[in-house]
Amino acid sequence: MFFKITLIFIFLFQISCANKNEKSYQDLYALRILLETATKAKPNPQAACIDAMRSEEACIATASDVLAGTLTETNLSLTLSTGKFTTYSDLCANNLYMYPLPTNYVTNNSDAIRECFFKCDSSYWKTRKNLNICSGTSTVMLSGIGNDSGTSNCRRNCFSSTNNTP
């Protein structure tokens, strides 16, 4: 933590000096990117995956085709892992998710992009929950992830290096 704070101060100092010395926009850009990187927490796709699963569970639990109280972490994990795992933690650690992930998903995607994608999914479910629109059928809501413009935009922001929309 101390190292990070020191690093941030060094970068801030450099930006301040760069502005004074009228450094090129490219130097300022590089400092900004380094500062952003230094201030960001280390990506944790496992935690994001679990959070997304929990968000999904919270919403789908009230779906019209799901009996109240029947959808639990254990049940959902067992269903998605065809009886192998009982926790989201194990599920996510074994590259299983609420929808099938491509093979080599972990090796082909960085931790940051996976975390970002999971967060987009999590956001989808949380938004539905907040808007009280979790009463539809689970199938429709699940397929909604692929069609939802907010989620698509969120994912585009994940891998887009420029013009990210907040």
Add this chain to the structure above:
Amino acid sequence: MKSITTYKRNWFLFLFILLTLSSEISAVAFRGRLFSRVKNQGEAGLTVVIVTPTSKIPAQTDAEGYFDAEVPSLGNYTFRILRTTGIQELEKSITADGEVVTIYTDKTPKPKGGIDVEGQKDKTILSRYKVRYDEIKRMPGTLGEALNALQTLPGVFAPPPFAGNNGGCFGGIVIRGADCRTNTYLYDDLPIYYAYHFDGINSVIHNDLIKTIDIYTGAYPANFNNATGGVVEIESNEAAKKATGSFNMSFLLGQAMYQTPLFNGKGYLAAGGKVGYLDKTLGSTGLVPDGIRLPQYNSSNVKFIYNFNSQHQMSFTSLTALDGFVLKAPGGFGSNDPTKEPLAAVAGASVSAGQGYRTMALRYTWTPSTKFSNRITLINYEPFNNTNVQFGSIQATFRASAPYTGVRQDLVWNPASFLKIDAGTEGRVINYNITGFSVRLKDPNNQSPNPYDLTNPAFEKADITQQTKSNYFNAYTTFHFTFGNFKFEPGIRHDYIDYGKQGATGPRATISYKVDGFLKGTTFFGGAGDYARFPYFDQAISRESGNPNIQFEKARKYGGGIDQQITEEWSVKGELFKQEFTSQIVNDPYISEAYGLNPDKYQRLQRPVVTNRALNYSNSGTGWSHGYELYIKKANRPNSKDWFGWISYTWSQSFRNNNIYNADYDPNKNRILSGDEQRLRALYPNSRETIFDYDITQLLSVVYGWRLTEEYQIGGRWFYRTATPYTPVIGDDGGQFKNPYNNQIYWNPRYSDNPYSNNYTNSRRQAPYHRFDIRIDKFLSYEWGYVNLYLEIINMYVRKNINGESFSTTAPYSKRNPEPQNDFFTLQLPNGMLIPFFNVGMEVRF
């Protein structure tokens, strides 16, 4: 005694008479003529004193400039010409009794129809060549264009159209491995937006109004700016002794010129114009596919000068040019057979492009003495272009103009015999106006973007509408120190543009020393400098879709060499050079600002602000070029029928590096990263140097000319150059997309993404390009002037030179696709016979 004395006296008298007589007998009689090359006539009524070791022999020139005299013996003599303005001393050899000796009193030869190019030594000797238009007017292979003759000089060549990865370089020249878009063209120190019309052959300046062309290929003086390549400085005529005109017609264009003295010689008016009618000549032959309207163009040059007296002069100059080109390929041909339909590959595409400029200048020159001169120029300049392109996902429609009004001042001052000072300043108010949409390649490393891939378009449309007002200032000074044979010329220049609040300072200096004694003199010279260029008229600086922080492109140039005058006619010049390019503008998909307005105007209402707003262009590019040049020249004596010619040879290399992230060099390129990670990764660019698009290793020109008689002249030119590099097609995409207009499958070419293969970017070259051109002129003289008929045969030995390779997107990759693309200097008759390209023309001069 008396008789003896008388005898002795007679004897002495006899000896004296004998000696006097023998002296008379051994004297050499000759006829001399003082001749002015500038006035093109003998100098009448002047007293000439011939200085011999023992005496000074006076003579007087007659109305034609002739005089008769005798000197004691054959040999070299000093001729002292007495003028009201002072004494001029010239040396000349008397080599035969009874000889007619012409003594030229000035140094501006104008041989009618002669061809010559010479290094100019009055100004900087470093990296500079001067071409007099009247000397290169009839150079073979130039199609009558003076500017084309620049290509016979060291380090200069015109790349094939469409060569390179940035859309080619129509009508441009490459100077010492620099980008052809980074040169500056000036006409009487006034800006020209482009030097050639759309056909890439004919220049925008009327030939007969050109007096000289200077080309600066390396470290150029501080009074020029905005070029990291070279500077082409065209000077026009400033006076005419009598009213003259010319009319010239050829297959390509017609041009006319008229110039006349005014107000009893105090004024001068010159006007010239060109009209290209390739669409009427070649366009009406049926050889051009339907849907293409060949380039139409016109240009005009007008100049008016009035000398109030020897101290005050006013001049007005107007330069205009307008070019247009249209292609509208019909969609849905019916037969769906690309072999029968020449435009099948681009069916449905429509392109209309136009460009032009208008330069107007009012200039006042004050010359109070021979030691001081000041010039003030009011300039109004407006370059513009219109682009309308629709071709699959490539859609661009915009009109851009960057007019400016400016005032510049240039002075020359000789405060001491050893020092001359040039200094100047300039201020401009620039309006950068652009309206419409442009298209940009999403990934600059994508070598084969598919215009018909609409699911994941390789191009993106960008709104580039912008109206910006900006100020620009510059100042320069150069000190010319001369101490005997030693010259030292330091200079400095500063350019500042408040668009982006940035400036560029460019120190520079040249040094030279002439050693007398070996043959006719040896001059050693060298120089270096920092140079800058700002892309005033470029999408890269757009606030809407570009980077408003873009900085000046920069170049550091070094050069040095030796100039050896062997005889009065033969000379050799050798030069080494190096150029380092930094801060070059490149397409950069990663550079961004922290936040900004959403560049997609359609989304602005919904999402007005974006983070990491793309700037699309950065100054990351670097590069270098180096090489050496050799120039051997044999000049001809003016008005003589002697032959002349030269050989110029250049060896060079040129490399570039975009210095951005390039997935081709990344072993983990298939791993998908987040935007944050990509931005971090792009801070450490991995691209490497590749051979520059216009790199050529060897360039050789041999020029020969001979005025056979008063009626005929012949000239020949042979040149050889290494082919420009290209990236070979190694396959296709399997024909994944179709042209919706005719359902023609679009076979998108595929290029190597392995940087270690010999198919990678610019790894291949075609066979060297060489050809031999001749020109035969016949002069028909009349009382009112002359008619010059000429035949120009280009590519005499009918070599099928290859400019590159052409991939037809209407067929899959195969052994015959791509196929070599030949230049157009070989014509094929209907029976299959090949003949060289030729041009016939007629010039009427009155």
